[in-house]
Amino acid sequence: MKINNVCILGAGTLGTRIALQAALSGFQVAVYDINAEAFVASKKVMTKILRSLSLTDEIIAKIKFTTDAAEAVVDADIISESVTEELPLKRQVWAQFSVLAPAKTIFTTNTSYLLPSMLVDSVDRPSLFCAFHFHDVFYSKVVDIMPHPGTSEEVVSLLEDFGRALKQVPVIVRKENPGYVFNYMLMAVIGAAGKLRTKEIASIEDIDKSWMVNFHMPMGPFGILDSIGLDTAWHVTHNLEDAGSQAFAALLKTYIDAGKLGEKTGEGFYKYPAPAYKDPEFLK
Ligand SMILES: NC(=O)c1ccc[n+]([C@@H]2O[C@H](COP(=O)([O-])OP(=O)(O)OC[C@H]3O[C@@H](n4cnc5c(N)ncnc54)[C@H](O)[C@@H]3O)[C@@H](O)[C@H]2O)c1
Numbered sequence: 001m002k003i004n005n006v007c008i009l010g011a012g013t014l015g016t017r018i019a020l021q022a023a024l025s026g027f028q029v030a031v032y033d034i035n036a037e038a039f040v041a042s043k044k045v046m047t048k049i050l051r052s053l054s055l056t057d058e059i060i061a062k063i064k065f066t067t068d069a070a071e072a073v074v075d076a077d078i079i080s081e082s083v084t085e086e087l088p089l090k091r092q093v094w095a096q097f098s099v100l101a102p103a104k105t106i107f108t109t110n111t112s113y114l115l116p117s118m119l120v121d122s123v124d125r126p127s128l129f130c131a132f133h134f135h136d137v138f139y140s141k142v143v144d145i146m147p148h149p150g151t152s153e154e155v156v157s158l159l160e161d162f163g164r165a166l167k168q169v170p171v172i173v174r175k176e177n178p179g180y181v182f183n184y185m186l187m188a189v190i191g192a193a194g195k196l197r198t199k200e201i202a203s204i205e206d207i208d209k210s211w212m213v214n215f216h217m218p219m220g221p222f223g224i225l226d227s228i229g230l231d232t233a234w235h236v237t238h239n240l241e242d243a244g245s246q247a248f249a250a251l252l253k254t255y256i257d258a259g260k261l262g263e264k265t266g267e268g269f270y271k272y273p274a275p276a277y278k279d280p281e282f283l284k
Contacts, residue, residue, distance in 0.1 A: 194248030
């Protein structure tokens with residue numbers, strides 16, 4: 001098994017970034033999306049990232065963008081799937097590509113919280129199927145490799161090499177776990193920060209300050225929540241049954257109802273584009 005040709009499914013936030021990094025790393029890349037308009041936005045984001053890296057945008061012309069699924073996968077050695085995070089949709093996409101992809105193609109999903117075993121019965125090659133989960137690709141460079149019980153060890157070690165070739169740090173998740181490794185820890189920190197606030201033990205600012213100062217971090221848990229989006233955070237927290245999580249979900253809901261979803265709407269726990277935690281005075 002050798003990887004040369006990479007097929008990306010979904011030209012959204014993550015598909016765009018994975019495609020660009022794969023092209024920059026010397027792989028042949030084809031990007032498939034059902035929506036051709038996604039390609040316009042995708043190319044704009046690629047240009048922005050390339051500029052931030054002081055690179056020209058020539059590489060974009062080497063990437064094939066297509067709404068033709070068969071064309072996208074024709075000689076693919078690997079698929080990296082980043083379609084919308086919905087179980088029935090992902091299952092449908094995997095069933096579709098099981099028919100279209102050559103027998104050699106390795107199947108990977110970039111799902112954030114689903115498990116590969118929830119998808120595996122919709123693929124025709126379980127031993128070649130694995131979760132391969134990126135964080136942000138250019139800034140946060142860990143890639144989780146999470147096999148299901150039937151994934152072949154050869155695929156796991158191939159993905160380790162492929163992850164390194166994409167300039168990521170591979171982390172192997174030996175048992176299926178929602179949130180993999182980093183997101184699982186992040187949820188615990190954010191959950192604790194939420195409880196500190198809802199129990200009125202400390203202010204949002206003081207909770208963030210204690211994390212930022214001790215760990216030399218550019219933002220604390222509430223700043224992170226603003227960057228994730230309070231609506232996304234509510235979806236996760238609201239589904240946890242314990243009283244502490246429910247109290248935190250209720251706090252998040254007050255912000256959501258006021259239209260404060262975080263950075264994307266200009267306000268969440270902080271106001272953007274110049275949140276208080278970025279002010280040098282904040283940590284004094
Ligand atoms: N956004 C993140 O920070 C992040 C980080 C890690 C992993 N992920 C995961 O990556 C996946 C994609 O997330 P995103 O944020 O890029 O989503 P997004 O909404 O930005 O993009 C999803 C894309 O999938 C396309 N799509 C929908 N149905 C399709 C189909 N049937 N065939 C082909 N394309 C289809 C949409 O047109 C859209 O362009 C999700 O599973 C998500 O959990 C996201």
